[in-house]
Amino acid sequence: MARMKFLCDSDRCIECNACVTACKNEHEVPWGINRRRVITLNDGKPGERSISMACMHCTDAPCQAVCPVNCFYTTADAIVLHDKDLCIGCGYCFYACPFGAPQYPRVGNFGGRGKMDKCTYCAGGPQADNTEAEYAQYGANRIAEGKLPLCAEMCSTKALLAGDGDIIASIYKERVQVRGYGAGAWGWRTAYRETVGV
Amino acid sequence: MRRAALTLALALPLLTGIAQAQQQQAPQSPETQQAVPQSAQPAQQQSQENGAGPPAGAPEVQNATPESQSAGQNQQRQVPQTTDTSAPTGTPAAPQPEAAPTPVAPVTAPPPEGTRGPTAEERELEAALKGERIQGRISIPNQSAGVLVQPEGRDWRVFHNRTLPWVAGTAVVGTVVLLALFFLIRGRVRVREGFSGRTMLRFTFFERAVHWMTASSFIVLALSGLNLTFGRDVLRPVIGPEAFTTLSHWGKTAHNFLAFPFTLGILLLFIMWVGGNLPTRGDVTWLMQGGGMIGHTNPKADRFNAGQKGIFWITVLGGAAVAVSGYLLVFPFTVLDVNGQQWAHMVHGIISAVMMAAILAHIYIGTLGMEGAFSAMGSGQVDYNWAREHHELWVDQELAKAHDTVRPGSGGPAPRPAGAD
Numbered sequence: 001m002a003r004m005k006f007l008c009d010s011d012r013c014i015e016c017n018a019c020v021t022a023c024k025n026e027h028e029v030p031w032g033i034n035r036r037r038v039i040t041l042n043d044g045k046p047g048e049r050s051i052s053m054a055c056m057h058c059t060d061a062p063c064q065a066v067c068p069v070n071c072f073y074t075t076a077d078a079i080v081l082h083d084k085d086l087c088i089g090c091g092y093c094f095y096a097c098p099f100g101a102p103q104y105p106r107v108g109n110f111g112g113r114g115k116m117d118k119c120t121y122c123a124g125g126p127q128a129d130n131t132e133a134e135y136a137q138y139g140a141n142r143i144a145e146g147k148l149p150l151c152a153e154m155c156s157t158k159a160l161l162a163g164d165g166d167i168i169a170s171i172y173k174e175r176v177q178v179r180g181y182g183a184g185a186w187g188w189r190t191a192y193r194e195t196v197g198v
Numbered sequence: 199m200r201r202a203a204l205t206l207a208l209a210l211p212l213l214t215g216i217a218q219a220q221q222q223q224a225p226q227s228p229e230t231q232q233a234v235p236q237s238a239q240p241a242q243q244q245s246q247e248n249g250a251g252p253p254a255g256a257p258e259v260q261n262a263t264p265e266s267q268s269a270g271q272n273q274q275r276q277v278p279q280t281t282d283t284s285a286p287t288g289t290p291a292a293p294q295p296e297a298a299p300t301p302v303a304p305v306t307a308p309p310p311e312g313t314r315g316p317t318a319e320e321r322e323l324e325a326a327l328k329g330e331r332i333q334g335r336i337s338i339p340n341q342s343a344g345v346l347v348q349p350e351g352r353d354w355r356v357f358h359n360r361t362l363p364w365v366a367g368t369a370v371v372g373t374v375v376l377l378a379l380f381f382l383i384r385g386r387v388r389v390r391e392g393f394s395g396r397t398m399l400r401f402t403f404f405e406r407a408v409h410w411m412t413a414s415s416f417i418v419l420a421l422s423g424l425n426l427t428f429g430r431d432v433l434r435p436v437i438g439p440e441a442f443t444t445l446s447h448w449g450k451t452a453h454n455f456l457a458f459p460f461t462l463g464i465l466l467l468f469i470m471w472v473g474g475n476l477p478t479r480g481d482v483t484w485l486m487q488g489g490g491m492i493g494h495t496n497p498k499a500d501r502f503n504a505g506q507k508g509i510f511w512i513t514v515l516g517g518a519a520v521a522v523s524g525y526l527l528v529f530p531f532t533v534l535d536v537n538g539q540q541w542a543h544m545v546h547g548i549i550s551a552v553m554m555a556a557i558l559a560h561i562y563i564g565t566l567g568m569e570g571a572f573s574a575m576g577s578g579q580v581d582y583n584w585a586r587e588h589h590e591l592w593v594d595q596e597l598a599k600a601h602d603t604v605r606p607g608s609g610g611p612a613p614r615p616a617g618a619d
Binding site: 062099 | 355
């Protein structure tokens, strides 16, 4: 099976935030929840670069490791998903996640967190594929339709790549060789313990 | 957008001739390198307008793009100053020969590949080793989402998955084992003189009510906390994921709400009993004699002996620390950022484990471990002989008070045996 990854080519990202918008629209993500976001490093200075970041679907995912109710599971495509029916909204996955991916609706008492929501790699959740129940909890399941995540599919500069890790890494390497430079794949060392190694 | 357009425009013609470009570039001195794009820039724009694109491997392909965007813009702005001042920017100018660079103030050459600044891998490795975050600006209201990578999560994961289970497991199981051993060796601490049948009031109804409010909420807090640490390995395989989630959900809800009576209890316990729990000289003697638990002496003690003072201060100080860290956790990100939340959790977990161990010992000595002790917190009455054996100074004071009530002015403490009145 494929090993699905995200790769953001920060030399191409123009911080248009269309990936964020597409994600929100595709999955009808509620207000305040951002499964994907764009961060600009060195804003306004030399070396400025923007990176679109979401759940990286880590190898040996920290969220999965610390979840006190074991609500996470990894699909055959190495996509890290979670079961909202099992989640208790404790917030531990956010403490462990290096990328700040887990999001919580503010419901209930105090600063009470509802069930965690995060990027599903457009792969839905544990329910039957493309059912209403799945859509309501997790959003669209494009993977089940044979499509890749929408954020990467519609990226205007093709900065954001999604797909099998080897394939997107080779695309990126080819780009770097052709244009002569490349900042590398943000988050790969942290998430996958490997680099694109151009 | 400008950078993107440039990148896109250049991406296609780039596909060939890298080696050629490198050959051209390699022997050039820095001056010639900077001179080439100045003259070639307009030429490139012209050729784009013509739809031809720059020749494959042309120097400008190498020089125009590799800089970070701001540097690239600077270079373009300086074109009119350094080349032909009469030609407006963007107007095609005749390409000047490479060999005759205008002697002007040098424009910074695009840095060679090796010095372009750290790549993502290098930056991440550096941040991970230094334990610092990579963060930037973000355009959504949640500014804390501007953290790209937070390496502290790794340490917290190790704490949560290794340190905390070991500390809490050792504290709880270890204490239970030690208490069991102690019970087997020492046995129950009896009232040596036997029950006298006469009792005296040790704790008022209010004191007992506060004690049990704190105690009952602590037990639920401790169990729900242990469930969050050990439940997935111990309980989840037994009762199944759904039932375990239901239990943990209610445990979490109870944990959040019982924090309030617990905190109130800690506060009231402190106010009620702090006077009797200040350390005195007698505590040293009491501790030197092992509190009468080891051996069979009964060191004199006030209303609270040194052991009880210990449990009082562990409860009050530990309870305060647990309450503060707990409120920080239950109102997430109100005061702290993610790293602060991790620390709050670590403090909360470790101090809770210490408190659980102390309270287990407290429960043991108040029930199984000592004859005649439980009624102090049950009915509030303790047997006179028990009180004299464990809290002699306190009994003396109580008796003196009682005598003073009956016969005012009769004088100081006149300890008399039970039944003498």
